[in-house]
């Protein structure tokens with residue numbers, strides 16, 4: 001008899017009890033907050049192991065390959081706005097089909113995939129036809145839900161999915177040493193970086209911006225609380241700071257801290273609406289381009305005490321990351337007497353042996369959208385060292401992101 005499923009299920013039960021069962025928790029040393037965070041992903045892993053053991057290689061592999069169909073069903077139903085239409089009511093398939101102007105057959109097939117995963121409340125109505133209403137899972141697909149993931153699902157299942165399906169030709173598009181074509185270029189028929197295309201396709205750019213905020217909310221909510229941001233010396237140059245989502249989160253969490261930020265980004269991205277700041281908190285802007293050939297053309301502020309790069313390096317290839325880091329090194333090595341020891345803070349996802357599925361699938365997305373990837377800590381440290389930096393600290397957080405601190409030796 002194959003005992004593997006029983007062994008995995010026992011491990012799973014023990015871990016679930018250790019994490020959630022109050023009676024077990026009180027008889028054991030309590031898990032640290034980081035252990036509680038990790039145990040959620042260990043449970044995810046064990047569930048996967050159990051499924052693989054129970055189904056066996058053939059059925060599991062087929063299931064994994066077919067999961068792109070479920071992803072498409074989720075994207076279709078969400079982007080169509082079925083959860084928004086249902087709101088707090090219940091509707092039959094033909095009512096949904098009439099209201100949204102789509103063929104009922106398409107709705108039926110897609111909803112059938114999602115109800116199996118627990119999305120929507122499905123019932124048999126008075127006329128014998130099926131009716132649908134929102135439940136806890138389908139509600140997060142509504143635009144108006146306080147922690148909506150509608151834009152994240154739309155972006156992942158549209159640009160993300162289409163781009164990833166072009167990885168094979170992209171991987172063969174350039175001979176060694178030649179400029180490589182990125183999968184998203186092949187999928188959507190444009191040349192150049194995604195950010196440029198998004199600034200022309202405004203609705204896509206807006207959706208991507210919202211998608212990033214929603215995904216941060218899901219996987220990086222603790223980045224603000226788990227790192228000692230107030231200990232950083234201001235002004236902080238936030239390189240590729242985007243629409244200032246870090247600054248907004250910090251204003252909320254540490255309103256008393258006298259932060260001074262300078263958001264450095266390309267002019268198309270800097271769109272800071274009037275934000276309620278505390279008396280101490282200040283945000284300034286510097287438009288520039290960290291990809292410029294010559295340092296002087298980057299317009300990076302020089303001689304500041306703290307430089308921050310958050311979620312930027314994973315968008316670029318190794319030579320491009322080195323190019324950016326060398327410019328940052330030059331900016332930091334201009335040292336006015338007041339800031340003798342400038343610090344570089346990297347806040348990026350790092351790939352570890354125990355990294356969970358999201359970190360690995362995001363790396364596929366980064367690769368297909370910009371030719372970037374999620375790097376291991378060692379890969380990141382090597383790039384920093386090649387650019388001239390010394391790494392002084394690496395900190396895990398209860399988040400997909402980690403922090404690496406580096407200085408000029």
Ligand SMILES: C[S@@+](CC[C@H](N)C(=O)[O-])C[C@H]1O[C@@H](n2cnc3c(N)ncnc32)[C@H](O)[C@@H]1O
Nearest residue numbers: 240241242245265266269288289290291310311
């Ligand atoms: C993934 S976003 C990260 C935004 C922000 N750091 C955050 O964590 O929310 C990458 C940012 O890099 C910026 N960027 C891309 N190319 C750039 C360049 N050549 N020079 C400066 N910023 C650039 C983009 O405009 C975008 O805001």
